[in-house]
Amino acid sequence: MTTPTPGPVPHPGRVRLRRTRSTPAMRRLVAETRLHPAQLVLPLFVREGLTEPRPIASMPGVEQHTRDSLRKAAASAADAGLGGVMLFAVPTVRDAVGSQATDPDGILNLAIADVISEVGDALVVQADLCLDEFTDHGHCGVLTPSGAVDNDATLVRYAEMALAQASAGAHLVGLSGMMDGQTGVVRDALDAAGFDDTAVLAYAAKYASAFYGPFRDAVESALVGDRRTYQMDPANRREAAREVALDIAEGADVVMVKPAMSYLDVLADVAAVSTVPVAAYQVSGEYAMIMAAAAHGWIERERAILESVLSIRRAGADHVLTYFATELAGWLAEENR
Ligand code: PBG
Numbered sequence: 001m002t003t004p005t006p007g008p009v010p011h012p013g014r015v016r017l018r019r020t021r022s023t024p025a026m027r028r029l030v031a032e033t034r035l036h037p038a039q040l041v042l043p044l045f046v047r048e049g050l051t052e053p054r055p056i057a058s059m060p061g062v063e064q065h066t067r068d069s070l071r072k073a074a075a076s077a078a079d080a081g082l083g084g085v086m087l088f089a090v091p092t093v094r095d096a097v098g099s100q101a102t103d104p105d106g107i108l109n110l111a112i113a114d115v116i117s118e119v120g121d122a123l124v125v126q127a128d129l130c131l132d133e134f135t136d137h138g139h140c141g142v143l144t145p146s147g148a149v150d151n152d153a154t155l156v157r158y159a160e161m162a163l164a165q166a167s168a169g170a171h172l173v174g175l176s177g178m179m180d181g182q183t184g185v186v187r188d189a190l191d192a193a194g195f196d197d198t199a200v201l202a203y204a205a206k207y208a209s210a211f212y213g214p215f216r217d218a219v220e221s222a223l224v225g226d227r228r229t230y231q232m233d234p235a236n237r238r239e240a241a242r243e244v245a246l247d248i249a250e251g252a253d254v255v256m257v258k259p260a261m262s263y264l265d266v267l268a269d270v271a272a273v274s275t276v277p278v279a280a281y282q283v284s285g286e287y288a289m290i291m292a293a294a295a296h297g298w299i300e301r302e303r304a305i306l307e308s309v310l311s312i313r314r315a316g317a318d319h320v321l322t323y324f325a326t327e328l329a330g331w332l333a334e335e336n337r
Contacts, residue, residue: 038083040322045062050064080333085125087125092107096135104164112165112169124199131161140179140227142157158179174256183252184251200252205263209259212259212285214287255279259282260286267315268316277318280320
């Protein structure tokens with residue numbers, strides 16, 4: 001038996017896509033997406049009454065801050081050139097209507113003022129505008145006597161909360177409650193009180209997601225049950241475009257998709273139609289997955305973080321909320337040296 005002879009040496013033709021992958025300089029030249037610290041926003045937690053920062057078990061590397069350590073974290077974020085910080089607070093006392101959310105001496109409002117006095121305009125100081133951290137039942141709104149989340153009564157509370165946050169100096173309020181009409185009601189309340197320059201971020205497409213799990217730890221959430229009557233169903237894609245269109249019509253300055261990594265299709269859709277900047281939130285569970293796998297040595301931590309945030313940008317996010325923001329900005333600065 002004779003071995004068959006191979007034919008002529010194959011040639012792919014004129015096109016060789018590997019040419020533009022051949023060196024780091026070539027790859028850098030043709031990269032379609034880049035990361036910049038200004039496109040990163042760091043979420044931060046502050047807890048009332050703490051004397052020492054407290055680690056969050058399911059989010060290694062992230063902590064509940066004291067008022068003092070929060071200032072320092074915000075200052076580091078500013079030094080790193082981040083685009084902003086998003087503030088979340090954990091009060092010691094909760095009630096049915098979330099009174100602490102609208103008390104000027106409530107922990108979130110005090111923290112906003114603290115951070116503003118620390119960083120001024122060097123960062124966009126953003127505050128989570130939602131009741132779940134402040135209610136004893138853990139829902140994002142107030143309840144009807146039968147225990148359902150009361151959309152329209154909640155809007156009144158959101159308007160009051162927006163005024164409290166704007167009075168404390170917030171540059172931007174982040175509406176994360178998913179009540180119908182929240183963007184318009186808050187915009188009108190801010191304008192009527194003279195806060196024309198306070199921006200509104202609408203968590204336009206926010207899904208009822210398992211990936212918020214570690215966040216519940218971070219804010220010691222009291223929630224029993226779930227948020228499926230107000231947050232979006234993960235099954236739905238088309239509905240996100242409706243949410244975004246409504247929020248833009250109601251005056252949103254920025255719209256957001258959340259979570260990010262499991263919703264890149266939604267993010268791409270939103271980026272294609274939005275006339276305002278689009279944000280995406282790499283949430284607590286996404287952070288925890290990367291940290292856990294990296295701790296086992298199953299993925300390379302730094303590469304996984306860079307790739308995940310780059311992919312969120314590539315899908316269409318103009319900026320990304322991520323717990324990796326300050327560290328990531330440090331790597332980017334090194335890369336550019
Ligand atoms: C609501 C809010 C949540 C998150 C941000 N804002 C929790 C929820 O909707 O259940 C989650 C963020 C994260 O998981 O990192 N105040």
